[in-house]
Amino acid sequence: MRNENEQEKLTPEDFERVTIDAHHSERIEKPSLSFWQDAWLGLRKNKAAIVSMVVLLLVILMALIGPHLNGHAGDTQNLRHANLPPKIPGIEATGFFDGDGKLAGKKVDLYEMKKVDEYYWFGTDGLGRDLFTRLWEGTRVSLFIAFVAAAIDMVIGVAYGGISGYFGGRTDDIMQRIVEILIGIPTLIVVILMIMIMDPGITAIIVAITITGWIGMSRIVRAQTLKYKSQEFVLASRTLGAKDGKIITKHLLPNMLGIIIINTMFTIPNAIFFEAFLSFIGIGLQPPAASLGTLINDGYKVMENQPYVLLFPAIVISVLMIAFNLIGDGLRDALDPKMKD
């Protein structure tokens, strides 16, 4: 009842004239997002990618500090402590990681038998080297190779593809003919041949991986350059007097950054794989250097009796590869929804 009464009492003074301001319809309600903020919002929704990033950071952290955690050096040989199974203080009571190993088919506490007081978290290899320390040293080497190889691939690929696409004409023709021939050569064959003629080592592996690795990137960058260079904003910039260098760095590269990053994210696991592959067939890193590939190779040789030597590096390499692939997938969805596999 009261409502009705109030309505009746409304007077003309209660009303106010509202003028529509044309500017209001142009106002942007939400704060505008930059390309990267938008990408981050997209990536944040992808749980797999976020978990992978956390896992990856943990592995990188362990690769940096892991070798210093337990006081054993990765290259100290101690034959009295050879072939010890994993033993971790605190959880040994649960029956896992308690230092029990098989000896002539029977379960024995090898630590007790060999009178070892120390703990080797992931066990020791045939030379008595601490596998925990070696694992993270190896991870560090593998990651280093992968990051450097991916960075070199990126630089060469972007430069080659950019030049070829931007200048076009004769330059493009010649450069693309070269690529067409190079792309026919199977990567694996080139990598193996290159590594055979160089001194084995980190440099040789990086050179071998990058020698054909940049081609994929160069083709993508060339296609992108062709797409953007004929667009109006580039024309406008050129009309205003911008030089080639400025157009490339200010207009073309920022537009391609997303695709370049995605592609690099997929080169990294590839490089990790090739390093491990080469070391596994015995032409990669040479002992005593450790990488995930050499550790898996060592572990494979003693798999029958000491499976833990193989298990830990196998887990780390698989986790790394999965993490990089998932982050790559997530980034692709977030940065460039049009692209699919």
Added chain:
Amino acid sequence: MVKYIGKRIVYMFITLILIATASFFLMQTLPGSPIASYNKLNDTQKAIVEKKYGIDKPKPVQYAIYMKNLAKGDLGTSFVFKGKSVNDLLAKRLKPSLILGAQAMVFGTIVGILLGMLAALKHNTFWDYGSTFLAILGISIPSFVFASLLQYWIASEWHLLPVGLWNDGWKSSVLPSLALAMGPLALSARFIRTEMIEVLNSDYIVLAKAKGANGFEIAFKHAFRNALIPLITVLGPLAAGLVTGSLVVEQIFAIPGIGEQFVSSIMTNDHATIMGTTLMFSAFLIVVIFIVDILYGVIDPRIRVSGGKG
């Protein structure tokens, strides 16, 4: 089309000649000699051995002879296996490699396609996540890690299948084929899933549903066939992956195949065999990529081959 094929064949030959040339000269710079206990021989003996294998002549002459023989299809003589020709050596080893490769390819793609379809038809359910996870595992875990684990658990712990070698009929081929199949399986599952999801949202599927076609019919008769076409594009990378995988997987399971021969030739510096295997692998991959490009144009005429993927 004819012009395009002609151009591609010319490129293929250039690539092969380039690979042959490059591998020949790379072999010359290799450290170490292919002749066992070379350092123990005196000069006369060295001269005899070098003459026998034709490596006493100057390099350009050796190169010319090698290329001439190559044109006739002769890959040269192995240094390690006393006077055996590389052709014979590889011919004998071709069968196990082909069997493994074919089994892995067929098993991997069929299971991959089924998994991919399952994931697409049950989009955003447990089945979808499960098969996507499996595909990620297959793409991520290196074949040699997977092969070692299979060998450890199935062969040496549970004694279900032979640990290695090629002497137990089909049983010997199961584990290596499985290890090789993970790549094709994962790739095709991922690919088919993406394609199917897109196809299932298209108008003609809605029409088929409206017409009253049942789920099975829609999945296989309408959606699957259209999702299959783009799968051909990944055949190239698949074949490359199989070759890479065969190198380690054959070594792990001690299969007397081409890949195992390649790795052991590298270890023994057997130049002629390394070059022969390199050429074989390269020719195989180049031909596969060529066929894929042509097939793609034939099956889906909307794709203009001449502007193709090069």
